[in-house]
């Protein structure tokens with residue numbers, strides 16, 4: 001009799017399986033971003049290759065001049081969970097725009113500006129993501 005009860009509980013375990021599959025559905029949704037990533041990578045590669053020919057230098061994106069500083073340590077952004085470079089551009093009217101700098105080889109080479117700020121000229125592709133402006137740099141130079 002007890003064995004039967006055990007089987008019954010095991011049966012219950014099997015019933016939980018569809019739930020497990022249900023839980024894996026968001027994961028499948030996540031996988032859909034993988035082709036997107038490869039598209040982005042392909043885009044970066046295309047930009048990189050285009051950069052080899054001087055004529056196509058406009059494909060590098062927009063060039064912005066401003067100051068690089070840390071979103072967390074300097075701008076004290078409440079939603080900044082970790083150190084993040086931000087390019088602050090001040091226009092002729094004194095209005096500032098913030099461009100979050102995406103991490104890649106170019107920004108890694110430039111280095112993180114945790115304290116103070118660094119005047120810089122940044123060239124890259126600009127896109128809006130999560131209500132913020134992001135720049136994926138193809139070129140970053142400190143302005144002296």
Ligand SMILES: [Cu+2]
Pocket residue numbers: 070071072073074082083084113114115
């Ligand atoms: Cu910092």
